[in-house]
Amino acid sequence: xxxxxxxxxxxxxxxxxxxxxxxxxxxxxxxxxxxxxxxxxxxxxxxxxxxxxxxxxxxxxxxxxxxxxxxxxxxxxxxxxxxxxxxxxxxxxxxxxxxxxxxxxxxxxxxxxxxxxxxxxxxxxxxxxxxxxxxxxxxxx
Amino acid sequence: xxxxxxxxxxxxxxxxxxxxxxxxxxxxxxxxxxxxxxxxxxxxxxxxxxxxxxxxxxxxxxxxxxxxxxxxxxxxxxxxxxxxxxxxxxxxxxxxxxxxxxxxxxxxxxxx
Numbered sequence: 001x002x003x004x005x006x007x008x009x010x011x012x013x014x015x016x017x018x019x020x021x022x023x024x025x026x027x028x029x030x031x032x033x034x035x036x037x038x039x040x041x042x043x044x045x046x047x048x049x050x051x052x053x054x055x056x057x058x059x060x061x062x063x064x065x066x067x068x069x070x071x072x073x074x075x076x077x078x079x080x081x082x083x084x085x086x087x088x089x090x091x092x093x094x095x096x097x098x099x100x101x102x103x104x105x106x107x108x109x110x111x112x113x114x115x116x117x118x119x120x121x122x123x124x125x126x127x128x129x130x131x132x133x134x135x136x137x138x139x140x141x
Numbered sequence: 142x143x144x145x146x147x148x149x150x151x152x153x154x155x156x157x158x159x160x161x162x163x164x165x166x167x168x169x170x171x172x173x174x175x176x177x178x179x180x181x182x183x184x185x186x187x188x189x190x191x192x193x194x195x196x197x198x199x200x201x202x203x204x205x206x207x208x209x210x211x212x213x214x215x216x217x218x219x220x221x222x223x224x225x226x227x228x229x230x231x232x233x234x235x236x237x238x239x240x241x242x243x244x245x246x247x248x249x250x251x252x253x
């Protein structure tokens with residue numbers, strides 16, 4: 001299966017069209033619907049996090065994502081020049097005790113970890129590189 | 142993305158969402174969602190039956206809306222979640238702060 005390479009600005013307005021490209025790629029690879037949703041969710045969470053929290057300036061920054069379907073997983077590599085953020089070591093939110101105390105922050109990270117079978121991170125120069133694997137079954141393999 | 146509010150009875154209203162509650166979807170719907178839920182001045186049953194995907198942005202919207210409703214002395218209950226949406230709700234333990242049930246009948250039973 002070929003690799004899907006996406007490259008886009010740090011603008012959430014382009015998230016939907018890139019997510020659609022991702023979905024088409026996964027459907028063409030016969031990935032089951034439930035796994036497609038997991039991959040889409042991980043993609044949404046990480047790109048949203050980069051765009052919302054990655055940059056202290058208002059400049060345009062490129063984000064690159066490579067996606068590859070293997071026999072039993074989808075591998076994604078996110079590359080961005082935002083502030084250093086290690087999703088493996090970042091602290092997860094405390095479990096809320098009540099609606100008054102619930103703090104929505106950090107839930108994206110929690111979902112990313114729960115939905116992924118593997119997450120790795122490295123800082124290369126001024127860039128973050130995050131590797132995510134999500135387990136799949138394909139519909140006809 | 143569709144949002145529809147309908148009265149169930151004098152005390153309860155149903156807020157039905159059709160579409161993806163991901164970052165782009167929440168950007169489109171959040172203002173109307175919060176306004177509809179809080180303006181009803183009733184308990185709100187959020188129907189997620191027609192929601193295929195829910196991300197942390199959608200959960201944040203549900204929590205902030207539930208808190209606003211709670212502050213007005215009403216309750217919010219979520220029902221109809223399936224597949225990846227139910228899996229997402231489980232992962233963040235939403236049921237610890239907002240009741241999550243399978244059907245509208247179960248939601249109404251909680252409010253009886």
